[in-house]
Amino acid sequence: MRKLEDVLKDWEAVIGLEVHTELTALDTKMFCNCRLSHDDPPNTNVCPVCLGMPGALPVPNRKAIQSIVMAGLATNCQIMKHSMFYRKHYFYPDMAKNFQTTQGPVAFCMHGHLDLEVEGAGAAERPSWEDVAADGQTPIERADDGSYTVPIRILRIHMEEDAAKMVHSGGEEGRITGASESFIDYNRCGTPLIELVTEPDLRTPEEARLFMEKLQQTFKTLGISDCSLENGSMRCDGNISLRRRGETSLGTKAEMKNINSFKSLHDALEYEICRQAEVLEEGGIIYQETRHWEPSRRRTVVMRVKETADDYRLFPDPDLAPFDLTDDFIEEARARIPELPDAKAARYVAELGLKRADARQIAGDPQTAALFEDAVAAANAAAKKNAAGKRGEKDAAGEKDAAGEKDAAKLVSTVANVIVNLVPGHAGVTAAQVASLSALLATDAITFAQAREVLDAVDGTDEDPEAVVDARGMRQVTDTSALEPVVDEVLARCTDQVRQYHDGNKKVVGYLVGQCMKASRGQGNPKLFNQLLRQKLEA
Structure with a gap:
């Protein structure tokens, strides 16, 4: 097969994502009081409702609906005050009642968007001559280094319940094909799940990867889910078709099912673009089907022919009344939204002078951002205390001179450098330790290589990095x-x-x-x- 960059010169990839996110921050399931947990023994958190017993009636989880409204507001969606649940029918062991409770044509959240910043090698995947986004109106702004910003429209975010977990024993890569036996854990059945569906606005595997990464950062910041791709609380389906450059009609799409890592999403889409191009160029036909990505073999394989909406026999759920969200409910959800990653990163750049790349990386994870801000506060407090001891309280409380401003900026920059380049992999490091280590680096008391050694020594302890430096005779002579x-x-x-x-x-x-x-x-x-x-x- 041809390489991606060669294929994209002749073909335009049209990509849409369906991102499923479990609301793991909640205590109970979507329609019953069963405990929400992934760690309990199989089939211990079940009841007549989530097992679909006759006569069992569902009761919606209010906090789950508040969470999806927060997700919609954070992604610039319209919050639909009137919506309802439907029954999506299919016959498979992972849903004992043989239908999934989901939303119909109108979801809680409709018609939003997220702006993507694409830079580096990934920016080269989209041809430089493309200057308008998929909506046909918004210009794609490109910087001198080739990076660009593009809006990605969100069709809807709807609420549904997750299915049970299927475990296949003896098969290849956990698939049912070739398995000697299969097990079903209904603990997951009924877990509150939100599904975000994009418009087919993505054009490259890198854009798809970045979109999912940004969505993960947003939902983690909202505190509605741990968004763990490894544990399956966040999963992605990628829909992709090809069309010749200059054409406007859509080709036949294939769906990549249950992608569970950013790299797999990029690689699966890259392979599928090249595969479809080869089939079409040889005069073949692309079928609407669901495909599975095999990371070990780096290829996609057919799972099944794709169902259509008619196959699911959707109709309104007679056991659940329509929803009418009030303005007060929506505003209550809005008030719970913290500072989002884009706004936080912009503040770090404007107020603290951080590099954009460092600001985005720190702001993208709420725990990292909290550690950074606490470390900056601790470092500044220690610096003021040292200044007071040297110049007297009166001078320390006065206006900073130019040298003082420069030292303060250097200290903040050093804290960011430590957070970005040294802290990953050191889960037990505290803000005070980061502040102390940053001060040593900012004053050239130790080298960056020594800082890594010091961080290894204090990780998971309450030791002060400065004490470790002095005990090991690591302090640099600066006279x-x-x-x-x-x-x-x-x-x-x-x-x-x-x-x-x-x-x-x-x-x-x-x-x-x-x-x-x-x-x-x-x-x-x-x-x-x-x-x-x-x-x-x-x-």
């Missing part, structure tokens, strides 16, 4: 008067390298810095050594 004799000694004996520098080989400074670090037994600050070496070599 230039103490470093100059070392620099003079190194220059005196490394005459070959000095000559190379004067002949134009500036990279030799790295070797000389290493010699200085060796001579100082690792105690000298490498940045200062670099500065002193260049000053003396240029003199």
Whole structure:
């Protein structure tokens, strides 16, 4: 098969996503009082309602409906005051009553959008000549580095109940094909689930990956779900078709079912684009079908021919009255929405001077953002306390001078650097420890490599990084008067390298810095050594 970049020159990929998210923050299921848990023994959290026993009547979960309204408001959707539940019929063991309770043509949330920022290598997947979004109106704004922003429309977010969990034993990659036996855990049956359906506005695998990633960040920030792709509380189906460049009619779509990682979503769509292009270019036919992504073989395979809406025999659920959401209910949900990732990242850039990439990464996870803000507050408080001790309380409380502003900005930037590059993988690190470590880095007391060692040492403990640095003798010497004799000694004996520098080989400074670090037994600050070496070599 041809590579993706070659295929997308001739073909336009039309991609829509269906993202299913379990409302794991709730205590009970959607239509009964059964406990919501993924960790209990199989079939222990069940009752006549979620098992579909005759005569059992469902009662809607008010908090679940509040959660979906929050999700709709956070994704710029219209909140529909009047809607109702339908019965979606299918015969399969994962739903004992043989129908799924879901919403009909009108969902709680309709017609929203999210703006995607696509940059780096992924931005190259969309051809540079495309200048209008899929709505046919919104311009695609491209920066000089090739990055662009594009709106992705959301058709609807509807509420439904999740099905039971099927476990196939002995089959390949957990599939029923070839399995020796199958088990059903009805604990998950009836779990509140929201399904977000996009318009077919996505055009590249990278856009699809970024959309799902942004949605995960949004829902986690709302606190309505843990959005765990690994545990299945967030899953994605990708619908994709191809059409020749310049055409407007849609091709026949195939559905990638139950994708459970960002990488799998990108890779499955990339493979399917190339597969469909090969079939069409050879004169073949694309069938409307559901396909499964096999990560180990890096291919999609047919699961079944895709059902149509008529196959589900949808009709209004006679056991559930229509919903009429009040303005007070909607405003109550709106008041519960915290600062969302885009707004938080913009604030970090505007108020704290963070780089956009760092700001987006920190703001994208609520726990990381909380750790960052607490660490910044702790670092600033410690810096003010140190300043008070050196200059007196009166001076410390006065206006900051230019140098003080610069030091404060450097400290915040260092905290962000630690959070982004060092903290991942250290779940037990506290905000106070991040603040202490950042202060050591900002004052060049330790190197970045040493900071990683210190973080490993304090992770999961209450130890202060500064105490660890002093106990291990890691603190760097920053007194230039103490470093100059070392620099003079190194220059005196490394005459070959000095000559190379004067002949134009500036990279030799790295070797000389290493010699200085060796001579100082690792105690000298490498940045200062670099500065002193260049000053003396240029003199």
